[in-house]
Amino acid sequence: MKFQFEAHLEHQDEAINSVINIFNGIKTRNGVFSIRKNNQISLFSNNHGISNVILNDNWQKDIALQNIKKIQEKNMLDISNTIASIPTFDIEMETGTGKTYVFLKTILELNQKYDFKKFLIIVPSLAIKEGIIKTLEITKEHFKMLYPSIKYQYREYDGQSLQLVWDFANNNNVEIMITNIQSINKDINIFNKNNDYLSGDKPIDLIKNTSPIVIIDEPQSTASGKKSIDAINELNPLFILRYSATFKQRKDENLIYKLDSIEAYKKKLVKQIKVYGIEIEDNDIPKYIKLERLDIKNQNANIKIKCSTDTGTQIKNKTIRSNDNLFEVSNHLSEYKDLRIENIDFDNKLIELSDGQKVYLNVNNNKYDKAIKERQIEETIRQHLNKQLEIRDKNIKVLSLFFIDKVANYRIQNERGESEPGEYAKIFEKHFQKILWKEEKYWKLFNLNEAEDKTENIKKIAQISKKVHDGYFSIDKKNNYKDTKGDTKDDKSTYDKIMKDKEKLISFDEELAFIFSHSTLKEGWDNPNVFQICTLNETKSEIKQRQEIGRGLRLCVDQNGERIYDENINQLSIFPNSRYEEFISNLQKEMIEDGIEFKKINKSYLMNQIPNLDHKSCEAIIELLHNENILKKDQTLNLQEYKRNEVEIILKNSDLNLSQDSINNILEALEKTTSKILDVVKDGRKQIKNNLKKDVINSPEFQKLWETISSKTSYCIKFDSNKFIEEAKKNIIKEIDDNKIQEAKIVTTKANVDINKDGVKGTNIDIVNNKKIDSISSLTNEPLIDIISDIENITKLTRKTIVQIISDKKIIESILKNQETTKNLIIEKMKKEKEKLMVDGIEYQKNGELYELSLLEDKLEFTLDENYSIDAKSSKKYPYEYVVVDRSNIEKNFAKDALNKSMVKTFIKLPKKFNIPTPLGSYNPDWALYDENNIIFVAETKGSTNENDLREKENKKIKCGKEHFKSLGNNIKYEVVTNLDSLLRKSQGNENE
Structure with missing residues (x-):
């Protein structure tokens, strides 16, 4: 099986073009430099190097800056006013959206358009380096088809091979060198020392003279310290490209593209996330106490403890001191009777209870901890098997990933040096066998025969339970498993297995499906078919939750390596060792630390939300909102002052000359920031299925509605050349x-370079060619x-x-x-x-195929939310028990009105798979509706019906949608509306509404 790659995903093309367009109008050519040592040719036979060159004084930074401003305005980012002395450009892409593919393709595009040839990729760890090398291997055929005329070499520099440094400098093909920062950021590195194999030259001198384009992967780790930053700058980069999902700081760097977590989730570019937090309700787990914080200054501690409430028991945070009575602290919960805090030990970071129990900082008390781990493992197994049962016929294999912080919890070595199962391995096998034996629906996944006698199947299940799980850990020279951080030589054994067998892991020929790993998988590794992640860490993990989630965010692939885009399938289930609320709180904190601005209303946000607003207009709107105290100093909405009607009047009476549609869009944008910060992360335990109502689906009205709109079409284009x-x-x-x-x-540059003990000296001669x-x-x-x-x-x-x-x-x-x-x-x-003429000249015809009613069965689970899920169980109009709408008041109000107005016989929010083909990609309309005048409507609900207030691509897709439904006949009325009333007025003959 080979991974298949798509050449022109929209978000990836946008990221690539954002780099390429920096150099519009700037001339580039290769430079040639000579390498001599005291006028003697080096030991290697070739003594000419090839370098990257941007021509003209100061590489035309004035032109580049204008290009950058255009790119930033197009990408709705804050505008830069300067470029640093070493130009540095940031490309922010959420984990799982193809960041590595993007910068590799950017390299080839930079060569094709500007003839740049020398590229140095710097990474923070062995894991990420191995991941990039793996991507280079599996994309080789793909890139060869896209760029048949480009010859490129990639080399791994590990501080040993100097021949490859020489080859990198001298070869005239595209040269890509990958190294980790630890190989170049110290004076003792071979990279920075004179070497006889290079006639006494330093490897860095060869690299410097190529003026490499430096690509920094994960700069928050790669270039986090001064030594590392200085080492990168010492390379004499022509310019630097930084790629990450989590930029921590930005000084002189220019941000030119941004696709953060929220946008990636909204655009369905990564898996949707469900979190199954641990809720503590079991009364058979006594005396739950967790030590959260020690305060030596105030001589107290913060604990989590079960407390009695009106509705049962609940975990609460409490501050305690020595001798406190836990029966009183827990609001008289009987299991804590006669139990008190004996001592708070600040030195050893623990508290002692009067029954002799010791509770350590950030560690659950042992009885409860084991119960939690068992539950996490059991639920992960069950979810895994259910998922595999659901999608096996779609040729997709499911993987689950367990994070642990001690290898010994999963695998131990006995006195003879033999490997034996640890506690987690034993728990896994126990619950796997128990689930598989009790629930025969899973037998087909493992070719178990129902006709077999009981004893034979028990043996087979026991054998299977040992084959489906394994651990990926580092091994030292003595063959002992190690707790490492993923940055040692001993980790190489781990990387060789997990990086090079990535395709094998997602093949049904490989029985392994449950992976237990130490922190070696914190970054640099992911697999598209990880559908479950379970955190079994005993203590607070050093690995960030965003990093853990990132191992499974990528969209899955089938057995042919083809990417699957079905959002019903692409769902990642997280089983953390915490409650949902705690997990969300920590994740939100991490994302804010990583620079994601929740609830912030700034220029970039308004431009992103409201089409055709430029920077100047956004600045004026923000200034007005600040002056009226509607926006607080921290750029968030002042909920105490925000009253929709009052703000609408303020905007109308301002000097901004805003249309009513623009005002509606502004209000919608403001109100979106009041919703839950992480709506994209669902509470798995609170998700419910949106059941279909057979009586509505089988009703004559709904059957008529679906029959009328269900024909599929193909299009042809009349193109007037x-x-x-x-x-x-x-x-x-x-x-x-x-x-x-x-x-x-047009300038050709030749540089003569002399390398001696004083360093590198040389002169550049510019030859101007004014050929016309x-x-x-x-x-x-x-x-x-x-x-x-x-x-x-x-x-x-x-x-x-x-x-x-x-x-x-x-x-x-x-x-x-x-x-x-x-x-x-x-x-x-x-x-x-x-594009415009294709859309203008498009013609649709029925192709004999239908949108089947079975599409309605693909409706996703959803989290019950009174703001965006409207109860329709008692309604005879709607085919589901709930109307689930996007986070938009426009859709919510449309749905409520449709349920309540007698003029509407039946209606539906069209499922995601109701896709109409267009030259610009598929189009999914919002609503279909059947009214009392027997008119069938298809409606697109927008904040404005004015074409100028919609994005250009939206307008073009709407035109295609209109032509599609027109071709079906049946008097279908396709309309763009802001509310239901304006749609129904068209039913009454008011065509101009």
Whole structure:
């Protein structure tokens, strides 16, 4: 089995283009440098190196800064005003969205467009290095198909091989070197010492002269200290690209792309998360106490303890001192009777109870701890088996991952040096056998025969229980298992197994499905088919919850390596050793520490939420809200002052000239920040199924509604080439007139470098070549051939069409003035005009297929929430027990009105799989409705019906949706509305509503 990769996922293309577009209009060429030692050629035969070069003074930072501002505005980020002396650009991508693939493809794009050849990837650990090397291996064929003319080599530098350093500097192909920061950030590193194999030169000197493009993976770990930052800067980078999901700090770096956790979850780019927190309700687990904090200054401690309440027992935080009576602390819970705090030991970080029990900081008392671990393991096994039962016929294997902090809890070595099961392994096998024996529905997963006699099946289940789980731990030279942090040489054995067998793990041919691991899997490793993560740590984990979750966020793949996008399947279940509320609180804290701004209302947020608002308008709106005390100093909504009607009046009466639709959008954006911070993380124990109501589905009204809208279509496009050429040319010329494009010079650089004991000395000689194109009509001119080929490759238009468009005198003059900037401008306008004409000329026809009623059975589980799940159990109109809407008051109000208004016979929120094909990707409409006048409506609910207030892509998909339903006939009315009343008025003949 091989992983399959998709070449043009939208979010990945956006991240790649954000880097590529920095250099629009900036000329680049390879530089050549000579390497000599005291005028003697080095020991290696070739003495010419190849370097990256950006031409013109100060690499045209004024042009680059303008490009960066355009990129940031497009990506709705804060605008930069400067570029650092070593230009550094940040690309923020949530774990599991393809960060490694993105920066590898960016390397090839930078070579294809700008001829850059030297790339150095620096990582914080062996694990991440192995992960990148693995990705380079499995993407080799994929990238060869995308970039057949690019030859690239990748090399792993581990502080030993100096030949590869020489090859990196001298070869004329694309060179990618991967190293961990520990190999280059110390004076004692071979990398920084003179070496006889290099004629006395230092390896770093060879690297410096290539002016490498440095890619830093996980900079919060790789470049967290001064020594590491200095070591990276000493490499003489042409520029630096930093990739991470969790940037901790940003000084002079320019953020050019951002896809944070919340956006990734909303866009369904990662698995949806359900947390099954541990709730303490069992009365057979006595005297639960957990020591949370010790306060030596005030001579007290904070504990968690079961307390008596009106509704039963509940875990609460309490502050205690020596001699406190726990019966009173627990509100007279009988199990704590006659129990008191004997001593608070601040030195050993524990409290002693009067019955002799010792409770250590952040460790559950032993009786309870074992019960929790058993429950976690049992529930993880059950969830795993249920998931595998659910998706096996879809050819997807399920994996579960257990985090532990002591290898000895899972595997021990006896006196003879033999490996034996530890406590967790024994608990796992006990519960696995118990579940499998009692519940025959799981037998088919393991080819167990119901006809077998009982004794035979017991033996088989026992054998299976030992084969389906294993531990991935580091082994030292004496073959002993080690508790390591994932950054030692002994960890290599672990990485070899987990990195190189990633494909094998998700094959049904491999029995292993439950993985127990120490902290070696905290970063650098993930597997798309991890569906359950269970944390069995005894103490507070050093691994962040975000890192643990990250091991299973990636969308799953089937046995062919194909990515699966079904959100019903892509759900990650977390079994932490804490309650849901505690888990969420810690996760939220971590995300805030990592720079994710919850509830903040700033320019970036408003631009992201409200189409067609520029930075200036957002600034004015924010200033107004601050002045009216609607926004607090910390940029959050002042709930005491926020009254929707009053804020609406303030916005109307302002000098901002806002339309009513824009005001509605602003109010919606403000109100979104009042919802739960982590709505994307569901409480697994509170999720319920949204059951179908057969009486509604079988009703004549609903059958009529579904029959009317259920035909699938295919589309064809009538494309007017002459109109396209005319419009594209007109828009390109307008853009050239609107943008003052600076002239670019074509320069070839040669650098002669002398390396001696004093370091590196040399001079750069710039040779200016002002070659002009005399006849633009001649296709023998190299610049024109280049630009036509580039445009053809990206736009997929014919050469004839491209030549007809760019043959205008004004466009030619702009190409001659600055080929790179003009080329990118031409490509952008051609793509936009092509999309527009494709949508304008689209025609749909029924293809004989149907959206089956079985789509309704795929409805997701949901968390009951009175704000966004409306009870419809008693309604005869809606096919589910609840109407579940997006986090939008518009949808909520539409659903409530549809349930209550007698004019509506039946309606449905269309399932996610009700997808209409369009040239811009699939489109899922919001609602279908059948009214008392026997009119079938399909409705898209938006904050505004004005096209100018919607994003360009939204408008185009809406046009396609309209054409699709028009092709079905049946008098279906497709409408974009803000509320139900405006839709129903159309039913009464008010077509202009």
